[in-house]
Structure formats: structure tokens, C-alpha cells
Amino acid sequence: MEYLRGNVHKTPVVTSQTTNEKTGKKVYMKLENHQKTGAFKYRGASYKLSRLTPAQLEAGVVTASAGNHAQGVALAAKKLNAVATIFMPEGTPSAKVEATRGYGAVVKLVGQSFQEAYTASLEHKKLTGATYVHPFDDYDIMAGQGSIGVEMLEEIPQLDTIIVPIGGGGLISGIAVAAKMIKPSIKIIGVQAANAPSMFKSYYTKDDHVLLDSCSTIAEGIAVKQPGELTQQVVRQYVDEIYCVSESEIAYAMIYLLERTKSLVEGAGASALAALLAYNDKIDSEHTGVIVSGGNLDLGKMGEIQALSLKSNHKTITKEQITAL
Structure with a gap:
């Protein structure tokens, strides 16, 4: 891991009084959209x-x-x-x-x-x-992503929960293992787009062979039809809960981050905050880490995202609805 300390940015962690008041939690957003190449x-x-x-x-x-x-x-x-x-x-x-x-x-x-x-x-x-070089199903890839969890707990040791986007599962696997080695009591919550719930289905049905027919979402960074073979086992062992968020909830979180933290964030990058806003009442946490995983957004889609965000009503999506898809 020492190699990474000299080669990657230690990205900023920001707070927002508005977000703290809105959720009743102290929320710490880890801005990996400020990482080299704009993502974790x-x-x-x-x-x-x-x-x-x-x-x-x-x-x-x-x-x-x-x-x-x-x-x-x-x-x-x-x-x-x-x-x-x-x-x-x-x-x-x-x-x-x-x-x-x-x-x-x-x-x-x-x-x-x-x-x-x-x-x-x-x-x-x-x-x-x-x-x-597999994008997620590789232990070295997971270990590299896990450096985020190490940085967060070094900076904010009182964290009790970290909310992480999931596509193939490399990011959450690395963070979950690293964070729980440092602080075994910490909760790790994963988030998927409801239109691309491959890891969600694998996690709750214990099916090792989930393969979605389609996964069209504005969070294209987490649009993965099939979870990794290695990552889904790590996720089952180390992740405490997975939620799904709708397209409008993701869009709302993207606009919210732009307005509140002046951060341009892509759909995948906003999904963890989208889950916190949508499922806040179900998340028992005082000091909550949120991974803002990337900011490589196609600016031509901003109008569509803004229109979509207005449709968000934060009606949470149930496990039964997702697993029935």
C-alpha cells in the first residue's frame, strides 16, 4: 500500500451542514471525483x-x-x-x-x-x-480500492458506517475488508442502481450465477450485468446491507451534490448519497461515510439529469420488487 501513498491523491473529505440536518447524521463525503483520472x-x-x-x-x-x-x-x-x-x-x-x-x-x-x-x-x-487487468474481479484491484477505507478511518476514526456504490463489486470489497480489519464494528452498506441490481440479487438470493438481461442506467459506471466471482463472495462475507436506488433518486443526488458541495459527479458517484437520502430512516448511524466514486460526467446529459431529478419522490424500493425483476 505504500506504493499508493506516493502515487494517488489523498482525496478530500467534505461535510455539509445541510446534509447533516437533512439526515440527522454527521455525513462525511469522500470525493474520489478529485482522484487522478476523476475516479477511484x-x-x-x-x-x-x-x-x-x-x-x-x-x-x-x-x-x-x-x-x-x-x-x-x-x-x-x-x-x-x-x-x-x-x-x-x-x-x-x-x-x-x-x-x-x-x-x-x-x-x-x-x-x-x-x-x-x-x-x-x-x-x-x-x-x-x-x-x-480485470476492472473488479481481482484481489490486487480490490486491495488498491481498499486504500479509500484506510484513508477515511485514518482521518475520521469515529466513522460507524460507510456507504459504497457497487457495480462489479471491486470497490466495496476492498473498502469492506480494509475497513473491517481496522475497525471490525464498522458497517458497510452497498448501493446499486435499481436498473442494474446484479450484486443485490446475488447477495439476497445467494445465487452465484446472476446475469441480468439488461442494465440501462444513468449510472453507467455501475451498470454491470454479472457480479465478479471473487467479489460476490467477499461482499457476502463483509457487507452488511445493500440498497437499490431509482434513476430519479440518482439524478436528484447528482444535482444535490452540484448545488451543496459544488462537485460535479457522475451517476455512479452520486448513488451512495442517493441511498442515504432515500433510506436514511433505515440506516442506523451517527457518523456516516459516503463514497463519491467519480466525476466523469458527459455534460451534454445535464438537462436530462435535471429533468429526471424533479421526478424523485424518495419512495424506497423493496427487496421483493428488485428480486422479482
């Missing part, structure tokens, strides 16, 4: 690549990503003089695609979802012998 993913990618052998780096690295992991791998590879090839879904926001290319990676746009891009990236690995 650089932590895991940087740590993973630092663990590769010279031969593995020489072979080049390949991955698939909805955007933020792509940028993390691209920058980490550039710093180590390795060639990175990134497969991204065709609908990935142009800002993320261009940023990834800007860090020097070769970008290939394939398919409508992460799953299709992922399949294409595995084929590339077979054909070229490149080293695979």
Missing part, C-alpha cells in the same frame, strides 16, 4: 500494474471498462511505459473515451454493454498474450 479506479489499476513483472508489462495490458477503469489503467500503464488496449461499450460517454485516448491507450468500442466489451477484450488477450 486509478487506485486499483495503479496498484495492480505495480505488481506486474517486467515481462507482463512488456506484453502490454488489456481490459474492458465502461470508462473510469479504462482511464485508470491507461494512466497507470503510461507511467510504467506499457501499452494499454481498452475495450469500451459503444455507448460510453465521449468524455471518457477521449480521456482514455488522451492517456495514451488504444481504445476499441465494441457492443452495447460492458459484458460485450468484456468478451471482446478476453478474445484480444487470447490472440495477443497481453496481460489482463
Whole structure:
């Protein structure tokens, strides 16, 4: 982990009096949208690549990503003089695609979802012998993301709960293990978009083979059809609860963060706060950490997000509704 201390930003933690009053809790928002590449993913990618052998780096690295992991791998590879090839879904926001290319990676746009891009990236690995850097289902990736939990507890040891977005599960797995090693009593709450509840279903049904038909959400950073094999086991062991939030609740949290903390946040990055606002009465906590995981938003969608946020009425979504989907 010492490698990360010198290579990633120690991101700020901010509070908001309005949010504290609204929730009746002391809320601490960890702004990973201020991380290098604009999201937490650089932590895991940087740590993973630092663990590769010279031969593995020489072979080049390949991955698939909805955007933020792509940028993390691209920058980490550039710093180590390795060639990175990134497969991204065709609908990935142009800002993320261009940023990834800007860090020097070769970008290939394939398919409508992460799953299709992922399949294409595995084929590339077979054909070229490149080293695979999985976006979440890798213990080194999880360990790198876990540095967030370490930083938070170093800065705010009184935290009793951390709320974390979930896509494939790498972020929450790393944070949950790291935080509970430091403070076993801490609660870890996960959040998924109701339109992409793969880990939610895996967690509550104990089904190891969840595969969603679709996962269309404004939180494209957590739109994952299938949880990781490794991450879903870690999540079951270390995570205390998972909630789902609607599209309008995510949009409302994005606008709220822009207005209250002057932070531009993407859908995935706002989902943890969306859950706190929607399920506040169910979350028994005094000192609550919220992971704002990324800020790589396509600004062309702001009008749509603002309109969607007005529809939010914070009617919570039940487990029965999600597992019946």
C-alpha cells in the first residue's frame, strides 16, 4: 500500500451542514471525483500494474471498462511505459473515451454493454498474450480500492458506517475488508442502481450465477450485468446491507451534490448519497461515510439529469420488487 501513498491523491473529505440536518447524521463525503483520472479506479489499476513483472508489462495490458477503469489503467500503464488496449461499450460517454485516448491507450468500442466489451477484450488477450487487468474481479484491484477505507478511518476514526456504490463489486470489497480489519464494528452498506441490481440479487438470493438481461442506467459506471466471482463472495462475507436506488433518486443526488458541495459527479458517484437520502430512516448511524466514486460526467446529459431529478419522490424500493425483476 505504500506504493499508493506516493502515487494517488489523498482525496478530500467534505461535510455539509445541510446534509447533516437533512439526515440527522454527521455525513462525511469522500470525493474520489478529485482522484487522478476523476475516479477511484486509478487506485486499483495503479496498484495492480505495480505488481506486474517486467515481462507482463512488456506484453502490454488489456481490459474492458465502461470508462473510469479504462482511464485508470491507461494512466497507470503510461507511467510504467506499457501499452494499454481498452475495450469500451459503444455507448460510453465521449468524455471518457477521449480521456482514455488522451492517456495514451488504444481504445476499441465494441457492443452495447460492458459484458460485450468484456468478451471482446478476453478474445484480444487470447490472440495477443497481453496481460489482463480485470476492472473488479481481482484481489490486487480490490486491495488498491481498499486504500479509500484506510484513508477515511485514518482521518475520521469515529466513522460507524460507510456507504459504497457497487457495480462489479471491486470497490466495496476492498473498502469492506480494509475497513473491517481496522475497525471490525464498522458497517458497510452497498448501493446499486435499481436498473442494474446484479450484486443485490446475488447477495439476497445467494445465487452465484446472476446475469441480468439488461442494465440501462444513468449510472453507467455501475451498470454491470454479472457480479465478479471473487467479489460476490467477499461482499457476502463483509457487507452488511445493500440498497437499490431509482434513476430519479440518482439524478436528484447528482444535482444535490452540484448545488451543496459544488462537485460535479457522475451517476455512479452520486448513488451512495442517493441511498442515504432515500433510506436514511433505515440506516442506523451517527457518523456516516459516503463514497463519491467519480466525476466523469458527459455534460451534454445535464438537462436530462435535471429533468429526471424533479421526478424523485424518495419512495424506497423493496427487496421483493428488485428480486422479482
